[in-house]
Amino acid sequence: MALVFSALLLLGLCGKISSEGQPAFHNTPGAMNYELPTTKYETQDTFNAGIVGPLYKMVHIFLNVVQPNDFPLDLIKKLIQNKNFDISVDSKEIALYEIGVLICAILGLLFIILMPLVGCFFCMCRCCNKCGGEMHQRQKQNAPCRRKCLGLSLLVICLLMSLGIIYGFVANQQTRTRIKGTQKLAKSNFRDFQTLLTETPKQIDYVVEQYTNTKNKAFSDLDGIGSVLGGRIKDQLKPKVTPVLEEIKAMATAIKQTKDALQNMSSSLKSLQDAATQLNTNLSSVRNSIENSLSSSDCTSDPASKICDSIRPSLSSLGSSLNSSQLPSVDRELNTVTEVDKTDLESLVKRGYTTIDEIPNTIQNQTVDVIKDVKNTLDSISSNIKDMSQSIPIEDMLLQVSHYLNNSNRYLNQELPKLEEYDSYWWLGGLIVCFLLTLIVTFFFLGLLCGVFGYDKHATPTRRGCVSNTGGIFLMAGVGFGFLFCWILMILVVLTFVVGANVEKLLCEPYENKKLLQVLDTPYLLKEQWQFYLSGMLFNNPDINMTFEQVYRDCKRGRGIYAAFQLENVVNVSDHFNIDQISENINTELENLNVNIDSIELLDNTGRKSLEDFAHSGIDTIDYSTYLKETEKSPTEVNLLTFASTLEAKANQLPEGKLKQAFLLDVQNIRAIHQHLLPPVQQSLNTLRQSVWTLQQTSNKLPEKVKKILASLDSVQHFLTNNVSLIVIGETKKFGKTILGYFEHYLHWVFYAITEKMTSCKPMATAMDSAVNGILCGYVADPLNLFWFGIGKATVLLLPAVIIAIKLAKYYRRMDSEDVYDDVETVPMKNLEIGSNGYHKDHLYGVHNPVMTSPSRY
Secondary structure, rough: HHHHHHHHHHHHOOOOOOOOOOOOOOOOOOOOOOOOOOOOOOOOOOOHHHHHHHHHHHHHHHHHOOOOOOOOHHHHHHHHOOOOOHHHHHHHHHHHHHOOOOOHHHHHHHHHHHHHHHHHHHHHHHOOOOOOOOOEEOOOHHHHHHHHHHHHHHHOOOOOOOOHEEEEEHHHHHHHHHHHHHHHHHHHHHHHHHHHHHHHHHHHHHHHHHHHHHHHHHHHHHOOOOHHHHHHHHHHHHHHHHHHHHHHHHHHHHHHHHHHHHHHHHHHHHHHHHHHHHHHHHHHHHHHHHHHHHHHHHHHHOOHHHHHHHHHHHHHHEOOOHHHHOOOOOOHHHHHHHHHHOOHHHHHHHHHHHHOOOOOHHHHHHOOHHHHHHHHHHHHHHHHHHHHHHHHHHHHHOOOOOHHHHHHHHHHHHHHHHHHHHHHHHHHHHHHHHHHHHHHHHHHHHHHHHHHOOOOOOHHHHHHOOHHHHHHHHHHHHHHHHHHHHHHHHHHHHHHHHHHHHHHHHHHHHHHOOOOHHOOOOOOOOOOOOOHHHHHHHHOOOOOOOHHHHHHHHHHOOHHHHHHHOHOOOOHHHOOOOHHHHHHHHHHHHOOOOOOOOOHHHOHHHHHHHHHHHOOOOOOOOHHHHHHHHHHHOEEOOOHHHHHHHHHHHHHHHOOHHHHHHHHHHHHHHHHHHOOOOOHHHHHHHHHHHHHHHHHHHHHHHHHHHHHHHHHHHHHHHHHHHHOOOHHHHHHHHHHHHHHHHHHHHHHHHHHHHHOOOOOOOHHHHHHHHHHHHHHHHHHHHEEEEEEHHHHHHHHHHHHHHHHHHHHHHHHHOOEEEEEOOHHHHHOOOOOOOOOOOOOOOHHHOOOOOOOOOOOOO
């Protein structure tokens, strides 16, 4: 037990942790999960009887019937204290408790006394031709039925006796086998104790190493305080800041898009005006050419006059439908937006993001000295733990305990061979007893076998065959051996019954249901001055509430020696290791984490002015419908290709001449205009339309959007101004609690490991179970009880077997005389053939043979 004290240096880390029950671990985020290496012990804590288990249970049931009384707690306590013991009263209580055992023992004693006497008188009686000693068999009508009944009864009894003898053989062999396994069981328990001594220093080293791992985990967080603490602060600010910055960034993108759209719109208007003017000029030139051709003298004569008249009405539609000169210019809005874009609002937004993202680096740089001081404090704790672990002479303690175990093991190795020697004597005696009973039962079986198969129902009693006669002799031999040895067997049965029954009822059962431990836990029982004997014996302090039952239960569950034996009443390492002071030092160092984050400005006044200028740039006042209406028009009033095709068809109807050639030339010019001048106009219209759509979407409720963004910006900026310091302080405290939480989690685990896992006293409970449940009850008491149960059963059945065998032998043995009748009419069963009923009737053959009055004796 002294070895365990070396592990208790770590208990000082447990501070104010309660010593009752399993502590509730703090749920520290990121805390390490510790698991003490488990120790595997060799010895099983349960003992399986194997195939003979049902036989043991059968004996237990018999004992519960014979001795149904509960364990006499009060009586045992009174006997142990040995005071106020009244022989008349207490002996009566003992007799009442042992009434079943006493009755069975008295019956056994009567058997022991009477059976030799009965055997002696029986022999003398037979010598006087009484008690069946007369070798003359009276003939009766029910003789065959009686013979069969007696034979069947003896067979059943012999089978039951054989079963009891088998129980005896099994029990005898189990005793030998189990006793041989005692040394193996003892060595297994010693190996478990040796494992306990070997693994305890390793567990101590493991617990100490876990402090180093915990410290390294804390160092890792301290070294990464920028990413840990700064990351937490940034994570709290980002949900507030990011939406506003994203809105401003989107507005900066909108400004650039607006500028591009206004530029495209302005250039589109200019190119549209130029292209429309050129188109209008060319169309006017073609229209004038056609008018001149229509005014020529060639159009006055038929059939040209009708064709010319059909061309003349459509000539007015040959012109441009655009009126781009009426579209207002957007140069003022373009200049305003261009000035706004020069502010580079996107760079200002990036600066806001950078301010938030630089928080981890800022914290990392500001806490270099504080982190160094905290590390020095944690290193000093680690040094203290190592110094304390090295100051305790663990090796000397291990050497002393190991020396004691080696001496005990050596003593057992010397004594166990003697136990095996004594067991060999018991085994040999058991075999002799079983073989004696086997011999008697064998005589009975041989008698039945020879008698049944050698019996001839046609033979008279004086003429029975040799086999049948031998069967009768075997039966009488069994009777003789039964009378000779049964009382000796019963002495052995009574002795083993009294011992085995009381061991089972007063030791094994109370140990199984823990009532025996309750007796030992009775205050002032084992020592009058001590309330709790175990604590007084171990710690010389009988006032500590420590009971055998509680210690056994805790050890059975595998709890540590510290909790099971309440060693906190003896060794309190916390007195030498002030965890409160160390925690205070760590807290003091962590409170020096004064992180200062300068005021965060998401957007300066220049950026705000840019947003306001953009909102008042006037793009929301532009009449975009006018521009869209103009872009929806066709560049010409008529489809030039259709007009040219119609003109060409009509020109082809004219006779060859100047007029036809002039019209065909105009057709070529119209098609050239459609091919070269219309695409630039259409492209300008498309560009203008796209720009108008973009501006229309951007300018939709633009002042309200900007106003909302600025309001959100002011709200977030107000939050940052007033709450950043509080967030920094709060997260700094959380960070400090996290670092301290690692060690609190470690300390709780240390306490749990010491009390519940480390240096488990399970080998002690296992050794106790091995001694009582295993060796005493399983290896000795159970086989002993099965032995007397089987042998006693066979011995008791000897009594009816002897009686039946004596009666049955008359039907198998050859008689010296028999009943003879002079008159056939007097025969109970007449009209039978000679000898058919077993009667010998010599007078039928003229021989006078009166009934013999002096039969010979056997």
